[in-house]
Amino acid sequence: xxxxxxxxxxxxxxxxxxxxxxxxxxxxxxxxxxxxxxxxxxxxxxxxxxxxxxxxxxxxxxxxxxxxxxxxxxxxxxxxxxxxxxxxxxxxxxxxxxxxxxxxxxxxxxxxxxxxxxxx
Numbered sequence: 001x002x003x004x005x006x007x008x009x010x011x012x013x014x015x016x017x018x019x020x021x022x023x024x025x026x027x028x029x030x031x032x033x034x035x036x037x038x039x040x041x042x043x044x045x046x047x048x049x050x051x052x053x054x055x056x057x058x059x060x061x062x063x064x065x066x067x068x069x070x071x072x073x074x075x076x077x078x079x080x081x082x083x084x085x086x087x088x089x090x091x092x093x094x095x096x097x098x099x100x101x102x103x104x105x106x107x108x109x110x111x112x113x114x115x116x117x118x119x120x
Contacts, residue, residue, distance in 0.1 A: 010069035013062045018082035020059030025087050026094060027052035033095070078117055081110040 031048035043049055066075055085107035092099040 006069045010066045013066040014070065014075055014079050015082065017059045017062035017066060018079045018086065020055045020062060021079075021083050022086045022090060024052040024055035024059065025083075026090055027055060029091065029095060074117055078114050081114050085110045 027048050031043055031046050031052065034048055035043055035046055063075070063079065088097075088099060088103050088107060091097040
């Protein structure tokens with residue numbers, strides 16, 4: 001794989017890594033909604049909890065692979081920004097959580113930062 005291809009491949013892996021974390025966060029929220037006031041053991045035994053764990057493992061594997069081709073000083077801020085913005089938006093979509101104008105603005109700033117960082 002050429003250098004340019006490996007860089008694009010790494011950015012794709014990084015995006016998928018962020019999606020993995022976002023999905024894990026949403027599954028943990030669903031576990032708590034599906035099992036309100038449950039004991040820790042009940043939550044740990046739930047399908048939703050194990051789905052979240054699987055997503056986090058998926059995230060770590062892809063993030064590790066992306067770091068083979070990207071500097072950590074670029075990868076961490078980019079993936080963190082994607083995780084924050086995507087989680088806020090998807091929590092609104094799936095759980096009806098409050099999404100303010102400030103959150104939209106902040107998500108836009110994060111996305112602009114990601115674009116700027118990815119161009120270096």
